[in-house]
Amino acid sequence: MTYSxxxxxVGLSTSPCMERVKKLERLGVIxxxxxxVDPEVLxxxxxxLVQIRLDRKSRNIFREFSKAAARLPQVQECFLVSGNFDYLIKARV
Structure with missing residues (x-):
């Protein structure tokens, strides 16, 4: 979307709008x-959604698993969850 x-x-003129966006960028809000990307084209x-149960459970194991999952290009999101499984992975294939 253009600044204008x-x-x-949002009901502002372009200059104040640009200034507010730049400030939000500097503050790390944006x-x-x-x-x-169109997934069909790819x-x-x-x-x-894949449910994963790990044999071993510790902070280090969870951290290693999360890093390994993040390296897979198909994985869009990886959540540590409670319940009958440890991780829920959202992937696009």
Whole structure:
């Protein structure tokens, strides 16, 4: 969205709107901007949720598992959960 479109949306003129956005970036409120990719074009139209149960459980094991899962390009999100399994992974394949 352009600054002028954003300014119109929030009821400001462009200059003050730009200044507020820049301030939010400096403060770390806005942490980045991202591309929206069409998964069908990448032949990755299927979203799967995978429940993982680990044999061993400790902080180090959980940390290692999270890092390993994050390295997989298909994994979009990885959550440590409680209940009958340890992790819930959202992947796109």
């Amino acid at each position: 479109a954003l300014a119109e949306e 942490r980045g901007y991202h591309a929206q 032949n990755a139209g299927l979203v799967v």
